Amino acid sequence: xxxxxxxxxxxxxxxxxxxxxxxxxxxxxxxxxxxxxxxxxxxxxxxxxxxxxxxxxxxxxxxxxxxxxxxxxxxxxxxxxxxxxxxxxxxxxxxxxxxxxxxxxxxxxxxxxxxxxxxxxxxxxxxxxxxxxxxxxxxxxxxxxxxxxxxxxxxxxxxxxxxxxxxxxxxxxxxxxxxxxxxxxxxxxxxxxxxxxxxxxxxxxxxxxxxxxxxxxxxxxxxxxxxxxxxxxxxxxxxxxxxxxxxxxxxxxxxxxxxxxxxxxxxxxxxxxxxxxxxxxxxxxxxxxxxxxxxxxxxxxxxxxxxxxxxxxxxxxxxxxxxxxxxxxxxxxxxxxxxxxxxxxxxxxxxxxxxxxxxxxxxxxxxxxxxxxxxxxxxx
Amino acid sequence: xxxxxxxxxxxxxxxxxxxxxxxxxxxxxxxxxxxxxxxxxxxxxxxxxxxxxxxxxxxxxxxxxxxxxxxxxxxxxxxxxxxxxxxxxxxxxxxxxxxxxxxxxxxxxxxxxxxxxxxxxxxxxxxxxxxxxxxxxxxxxxxxxxxxxxxxxxxxxxxxxxxxxxxxxxxxxxxxxxxxxxxxxxxxxxxxxxxxxxxxxxxxxxxxxxxxxxxxxxxxxxxxxxxxxxxxxxxxxxxxxxxxxxxxxxxxxxxxxxxxxxxxxxxxxxxxxxxxxxxxxxxxxxxxxxxxxxxxxxxxxxxxxxxxxxxxxxxxxxxxxxxxxxxxxxxxxxxxxxxxxxxxxxxxxxxxxxxxxxxxxxxxxxxxxxxxxxxxxxxx
Numbered sequence: 001x002x003x004x005x006x007x008x009x010x011x012x013x014x015x016x017x018x019x020x021x022x023x024x025x026x027x028x029x030x031x032x033x034x035x036x037x038x039x040x041x042x043x044x045x046x047x048x049x050x051x052x053x054x055x056x057x058x059x060x061x062x063x064x065x066x067x068x069x070x071x072x073x074x075x076x077x078x079x080x081x082x083x084x085x086x087x088x089x090x091x092x093x094x095x096x097x098x099x100x101x102x103x104x105x106x107x108x109x110x111x112x113x114x115x116x117x118x119x120x121x122x123x124x125x126x127x128x129x130x131x132x133x134x135x136x137x138x139x140x141x142x143x144x145x146x147x148x149x150x151x152x153x154x155x156x157x158x159x160x161x162x163x164x165x166x167x168x169x170x171x172x173x174x175x176x177x178x179x180x181x182x183x184x185x186x187x188x189x190x191x192x193x194x195x196x197x198x199x200x201x202x203x204x205x206x207x208x209x210x211x212x213x214x215x216x217x218x219x220x221x222x223x224x225x226x227x228x229x230x231x232x233x234x235x236x237x238x239x240x241x242x243x244x245x246x247x248x249x250x251x252x253x254x255x256x257x258x259x260x261x262x263x264x265x266x267x268x269x270x271x272x273x274x275x276x277x278x279x280x281x282x283x284x285x286x287x288x289x290x291x292x293x294x295x296x297x298x299x300x301x302x303x304x305x306x307x308x309x310x311x312x313x314x315x316x317x318x319x320x321x322x323x324x325x326x327x328x329x330x331x332x333x334x335x336x337x338x339x340x341x342x343x344x345x346x347x348x349x350x351x352x353x354x355x356x357x358x359x360x361x362x363x364x365x366x367x368x369x370x371x372x373x374x375x376x377x378x379x380x
Numbered sequence: 381x382x383x384x385x386x387x388x389x390x391x392x393x394x395x396x397x398x399x400x401x402x403x404x405x406x407x408x409x410x411x412x413x414x415x416x417x418x419x420x421x422x423x424x425x426x427x428x429x430x431x432x433x434x435x436x437x438x439x440x441x442x443x444x445x446x447x448x449x450x451x452x453x454x455x456x457x458x459x460x461x462x463x464x465x466x467x468x469x470x471x472x473x474x475x476x477x478x479x480x481x482x483x484x485x486x487x488x489x490x491x492x493x494x495x496x497x498x499x500x501x502x503x504x505x506x507x508x509x510x511x512x513x514x515x516x517x518x519x520x521x522x523x524x525x526x527x528x529x530x531x532x533x534x535x536x537x538x539x540x541x542x543x544x545x546x547x548x549x550x551x552x553x554x555x556x557x558x559x560x561x562x563x564x565x566x567x568x569x570x571x572x573x574x575x576x577x578x579x580x581x582x583x584x585x586x587x588x589x590x591x592x593x594x595x596x597x598x599x600x601x602x603x604x605x606x607x608x609x610x611x612x613x614x615x616x617x618x619x620x621x622x623x624x625x626x627x628x629x630x631x632x633x634x635x636x637x638x639x640x641x642x643x644x645x646x647x648x649x650x651x652x653x654x655x656x657x658x659x660x661x662x663x664x665x666x667x668x669x670x671x672x673x674x675x676x677x678x679x680x681x682x683x684x685x686x687x688x689x690x691x692x693x694x695x696x697x698x699x700x701x702x703x704x705x706x707x708x709x710x711x712x713x714x715x716x717x718x719x720x721x722x723x724x725x726x727x728x729x730x731x732x733x734x735x736x737x738x739x740x741x742x743x744x745x746x747x748x749x750x751x752x753x754x755x756x757x758x759x760x
Contacts (some may be wrong), residue, residue: 025633026633027633125633126633126634126635183624184624185615185618185619186615186618186619186621186622186623186624186639186641187610187613187615187618187619189624189639189641189642190606190610190618190641190642190645191607191610193606193639193641193642193645193646194603194606194607194610194645196635197602197603197606197646197649198578198603200635201599201602201603202599203583219581219582222577222581223574223577223578223581223603226570226573226574226577227571227574227607230567230570230571230574233567235565235566235567235701238565238566238567238570239565239566239567241566242566243566244563244564244566244569244672251670253405253406253407253505253506254506255506255576255580255662255666258669258670259566259569259573259669261566261569261570261573262569262570262573265570265573265574266573266577269577282635286635289638289639290631290638292624321615
């Protein structure tokens with residue numbers, strides 16, 4: 001079999017079923033449920049070399065490699081995870097998991113509720129980062145993993161990694177929190193609410209039960225993605241990529257496409273509306289909004305992070321205005337005040353929030369060096 | 381009659397009709413048309429003390445004072461313009477004009493097209509900043525004003541002031557360009573396109589001819605305003621104003637309102653959808669996108685501004701990320717390279733783009749000092 005050099009190559013996702021309901025933050029006991037999973041590399045004999053990768057808003061368990069028949073559909077962090085890559089699958093056993101409520105195979109709003117024979121739709125509970133971490137801990141149990149060598153993620157994935165260190169301090173040796181934040185700002189929440197309002201006011205939303213109407217709220221999803229996408233890129237990066245370039249070289253004096261940037265954003269919106277579930281978009285943005293570990297310590301993040309035992313890698317990117325470097329520095333400061341072990345890198349990169357997904361050499365070198373230490377710790 | 385101290389008090393708008401069609405940038409000759417106008421103060425004998433105030437996206441000719449019966453509906457720049465205010469109506473004759481295509485009384489998409497007996501709707505032409513300035517020059521003719529003591533405006537209004545200095549260099553002695561830019565960035569255009577797509581994909585838009593269907597694309601307008609509003613405020617200002625404050629003190633685990641910032645934005649969106657015309661929103665954002673005086677000089681702004689003869693006041697605000705201080709500095713540099721007379725103030729203010737509408741003392745003092753010089757020049 002041939003596959004791209006240093007990719008994990010052909011992979012195959014599989015569902016893991018949990019019969020016992022999960023107690024959710026909202027008060028509901030939810031289950032049975034399934035989580036869709038992928039793994040790369042081999043779990044060692046003492047099960048000490050496992051790494052859990054947590055995904056962000058629109059990603060999934062498909063972290064690395066590709067599927068039979070669709071070689072172009074590479075995992076979202078394939079540049080980071082694979083043989084010889086910064087997170088080396090020759091040394092680590094890496095787990096990708098699709099979160100509860102997502103739309104890539106795990107139980108979510110699109111799943112048929114066995115109690116009704118209809119998709120959960122609007123009745124699917126609003127889940128939280130805490131709920132996801134609890135669900136992931138059960139997945140660790142399923143694999144017989146007592147303690148992860150590392151839990152890692154970017155953006156919303158970074159929030160899950162941080163929450164792991166809080167909720168299961170004994171079960172995570174290292175946390176890699178990349179391009180993340182200890183809580184959303186009012187502006188972050190505002191952008192999320194624009195996206196949600198675009199979806200719920202789309203007449204095809206039908207109060208969340210659009211499945212039974214044979215439609216999806218495409219207009220709303222498309223707008224949600226357009227506004228989200230703007231916040232993932234830096235202003236300078238957009239200027240560099242698109243500037244004021246015109247599609248046809250001249251103004252058209254109508255409301256079609258004039259500028260390349262319009263064409264790009266609409267295309268991204270259309271593509272997203274083709275595959276993403278609107279109810280999932282709602283609940284994941286809500287999980288983002290709700291995340292705030294210092295909520296129960298009167299906003300005191302240092303106090304909130306006191307239970308943490310893991311060592312940390314934190315990375316931020318200079319032009320990320322969604323979750324700016326200042327936000328990561330708050331976490332670094334709070335951990336240092338708790339005498340925790342933190343490696344922090346602020347990468348000067350032009351690509352805004354999306355930089356965490358890109359193969360920037362300095363960024364990857366920082367991650368590589370950190371995971372070499374992790375490998376040494378666990379004898380991998 | 382009693383009215384708030386140092387307000388121009390009770391005012392009354394009036395329409396001015398132009399029978400001769402206006403040659404628009406798009407190639408169409410448009411007319412007859414009307415512009416809705418307000419004036420404050422007295423035009424002096426030699427008609428040298430006139431100031432034209434140009435409005436931004438959602439504003440109008442109602443710049444100062446209030447109307448009979450609606451004392452709360454103050455003009456949008458009432459803190460700036462009035463007796464004893466930075467632009468002193470005891471010395472200047474100030475004209476506020478609603479632009480062609482807007483929805484506050486001037487001929488626009490909502491107006492009945494005499495040729496069809498139906499509202500112009502989708503057939504209303506895409507107008508430009510240049511078109512507005514040409515229409516305003518005809519208004520100056522109507523008042524017998526050969527040369528304005530000053531043309532002034534903030535944001536899109538500042539673009540009109542700048543365009544005046546280019547298009548009619550002999551007719552404008554001073555230009556006040558506040559919180560503006562010589563052209564939109566890709567990110568600015570992207571936000572405008574999200575707003576436009578929200579409107580045109582609203583099923584109630586009906587291709588722009590919603591008037592005849594007895595509906596308005598409220599959902600689209602509401603979203604357009606929500607996303608726009610985020611860009612008018614600074615991130616820090618939003619954090620200061622709203623932070624993560626919850627409406628009821630706790631998470632509700634549904635898609636209603638959790639955070640105060642959501643409630644505020646939705647309210648702003650609803651209010652806007654009650655009064656603003658969707659076709660006007662489309663055409664005004666297009667005028668913003670198209671504005672680019674250096675378009676015909678290969679991006680060379682210095683060359684583009686060569687014809688300018690006016691003196692300039694330029695003001696920017698430190699936390700304005702929509703039209704950041706750097707954008708104003710580009711204009712200042714280009715004017716200085718042309719040996720033009722420029723006063724530039726960068727005001728350290730927390731309120732983002734909206735700062736240009738607020739009564740910041742340092743800002744107002746700069747404007748006041750500048751207009752005292754203007755008054756001295758014209759003997760007002």
